[in-house]
Amino acid sequence: MSFCRSPVRWLLAVTAIVLLAGCAAHPQWQLDDVQGHLPDLKFSMTNDLGQPVTAADYRGKVVLLYFGYTHCPDVCPLTLVHLHTVLQKMGKAADAVRVLFVTVDPARDTVPVLHQYVTAFDPRIVGLTGTQDAIAQLAKRYRSFYKPETPNDKAGDYDVTHSSAIYVFDQQGHARLLATPGSSNDEILHDLDILVGQSS
């Protein structure tokens, strides 16, 4: 009897090992896997404290890059609240994560305004600004799009149409995942937990 059953057990064990190895090598990402399709994180900008920063300053952190602007009262806050909620759920592990909010409206988003805006959502969100060129280059690098619209009222207020993607980079600055405002908190949380865990 045992002679008959053992090969079955052996086969099951091998299958389990293969499956587990497969899982470890290819995590079941819930966001879009963009590894190898987008360039490494690279920029030279000014943070919301007025200090010059480059991508090298964020090596060792999992970075979430998002383009937006402070005169965006609906979608940008919605995205930042999602990310704030995810960071809160991660607890201590969130120390290994930084959210970089790059303004696409540097004319209105001065360093102090940017600072007040991002810190109103979460202390782990960093505002980045720079010259029009620096911002345009960074957006182009990630095929992100933005365009200031014609002022829609007498006061000269204007909206900026912009890509809503959230680019996720690992601790080495490699582009790994792509999230959207439609991604659920649980999907983002699931994948960030894996990314943060991969280096520790």
Place this chain on the structure above:
Amino acid sequence: MSLALRNMFRTTVGACLLAASIAAMSATPSVHVEQAWIRWLPANLPAAGYATIVNDSDGVQRLTGVSSPAYGSVMLHRSRLAQGDSTMEMVDHLDIPAHGSVKLAPGGYHLMLSHAKQPVKPGDKVPMRLHFADGSLLQVDFSVRPANASGP
């Protein structure tokens, strides 16, 4: 008709019209609002107002405008996510279906509140006036919530 009688007739018609328009303005709207809130933003940045507008009547109710004594500008907007791009568009009016409701919620319809006349802060209540096509007016207090609030 004598001049005096004609004048009296005119005055009466005028008074009736005035009374009718006051009645329409102050008529209790067949619409009510739930979960009205504003996401506060710092630096006097434009903020967004959200609410659920419920129509309790048998007919469609058309929201034609919103105003507030607290803001220089209130506009009905809609965010759209198309092919990964986020855009905002102005909305001329919003129809609330009979015995139905429309949600003004993050990522969709919202009130864009600009040029606050006094600083607005979390915890405040801000009055909003909803104007409907039938001339009715509904005043609702919106609760101001912190920037990172996820709802009312």
